[in-house]
Amino acid sequence: MKPTNAQPGDLIEVSLVKNSYHGVFLESPKDEHGIILLKLESGYNIGINKKDILDINILRKFAAKTSEERKVKIEQEKPNIAIVMTGGTISSELDSRTGGVSWLTSPEKLFKFYPEVFEKANIVKIEVPFMMGSENMGFKEWQKIARVVSRLLNDSNIKGVIITHGTDTLHYTAAALSFFIRNLNKPVVLTYSQRSGDRASSDASLNLYCAALAAISDMAEIVIVGHASSNDDYCYAFRGSKVRKLHSSRRDAFKPINTGPIAKITKDSFIPLMPYKKRKKNKAELDISFEEKVALIKFYPGQDSDILEYYRKKGYKGIVIEMLGLGHVATGESRKSWVSKIKEIQRKGVFVCASSQTIYGRLDPLVYSAGRELLNSGVVYLEDMLSETALVKLSWVLGHKEWTKNKEKIKEKMLENISGEFSDRLQE
Numbered sequence: 001m002k003p004t005n006a007q008p009g010d011l012i013e014v015s016l017v018k019n020s021y022h023g024v025f026l027e028s029p030k031d032e033h034g035i036i037l038l039k040l041e042s043g044y045n046i047g048i049n050k051k052d053i054l055d056i057n058i059l060r061k062f063a064a065k066t067s068e069e070r071k072v073k074i075e076q077e078k079p080n081i082a083i084v085m086t087g088g089t090i091s092s093e094l095d096s097r098t099g100g101v102s103w104l105t106s107p108e109k110l111f112k113f114y115p116e117v118f119e120k121a122n123i124v125k126i127e128v129p130f131m132m133g134s135e136n137m138g139f140k141e142w143q144k145i146a147r148v149v150s151r152l153l154n155d156s157n158i159k160g161v162i163i164t165h166g167t168d169t170l171h172y173t174a175a176a177l178s179f180f181i182r183n184l185n186k187p188v189v190l191t192y193s194q195r196s197g198d199r200a201s202s203d204a205s206l207n208l209y210c211a212a213l214a215a216i217s218d219m220a221e222i223v224i225v226g227h228a229s230s231n232d233d234y235c236y237a238f239r240g241s242k243v244r245k246l247h248s249s250r251r252d253a254f255k256p257i258n259t260g261p262i263a264k265i266t267k268d269s270f271i272p273l274m275p276y277k278k279r280k281k282n283k284a285e286l287d288i289s290f291e292e293k294v295a296l297i298k299f300y301p302g303q304d305s306d307i308l309e310y311y312r313k314k315g316y317k318g319i320v321i322e323m324l325g326l327g328h329v330a331t332g333e334s335r336k337s338w339v340s341k342i343k344e345i346q347r348k349g350v351f352v353c354a355s356s357q358t359i360y361g362r363l364d365p366l367v368y369s370a371g372r373e374l375l376n377s378g379v380v381y382l383e384d385m386l387s388e389t390a391l392v393k394l395s396w397v398l399g400h401k402e403w404t405k406n407k408e409k410i411k412e413k414m415l416e417n418i419s420g421e422f423s424d425r426l427q428e
């Protein structure tokens, strides 16, 4: 290899005997001096043995971030919004020297990657309750987000709130906020990206732009806003209690379940697609009581019903069983029948609900006798409610001591349409 002036962070072309690679030169790990590490445009890191390199060409020198950051102006004629950052790809940038990821937590950094988000609104506040991958979140984080969001919603200077979040559990957080914030007065818009803003193929800009339009709209809804398709042309807003991540990598990872999108958001318009709650002048209220000991169990053929006993012994107060089809588990003469165990844990005080693994459609326990038996034993069939929403809602309902004294009251609350979690009519 010829000597080179390339520094970590530079965009370089590495020529080998048979081919060449373009990518960002990364700092080599200390114990790998014989290797050049490169981040390719696809996002993959590759290691190239120095011995195999004929030449290195510098295509673009690394520019220190601070010189690139532009100042953010507040423009009087634009509405003010706030952003709550919690982590995930959308809140991160690649450190081109190490290949690691760092967080974007100032308006200036945000402006550098996503100037579009400032086109329609002033970002007057950025709150960072924590930064993490969403797989590490749980009810404590949902409570923290709800506290910050409700404070912002009750700030008369702020028209709406955007939350940036990892995709993996975004729909759980959206569901939690749908119950934790009562008397919602303004839009709360959760958004994401599948590829970070420093990648040419990032989906973050359009998502944030559309999120800003949703945040200044006339809605008072908790929504997830993101790409409507894999094209980079417009977004949809989905109700937070009726949406699910359905793809591991596509830009349009989120789809509404048993309902349609609330609105279509293009570069210049917010187009309502169904009725929604309108913004109002009252104060939003926090209601973040939560019972942590609630589980979501997926039934599969041949599964041992002792799993129910395991949770009961650990002190769990509620279980959502994700059943098959219209609401079935092994029953009748089957050696593996779950019926007696379900009845037993209910007698011992565990509240049992049912959702469906089919994701789409509605439970109907009345079609088969086994379903009727479970229904009579007190299992609450949650119609077309999503399993993730059901888990969060059961935790929220069981967190309210004033309701949990009476099993009928718990059932009534589980079946009350509190945040649009039931659809009246299913879409084909």
Ligand code: GLU
Pocket: 087, 088, 089, 090, 132, 133, 134, 135, 165, 166, 167, 168, 169, 192, 193, 194
């Ligand atoms: N597991 C990460 C998260 O959900 C993936 C990054 C992303 O989806 O933004 O935060």
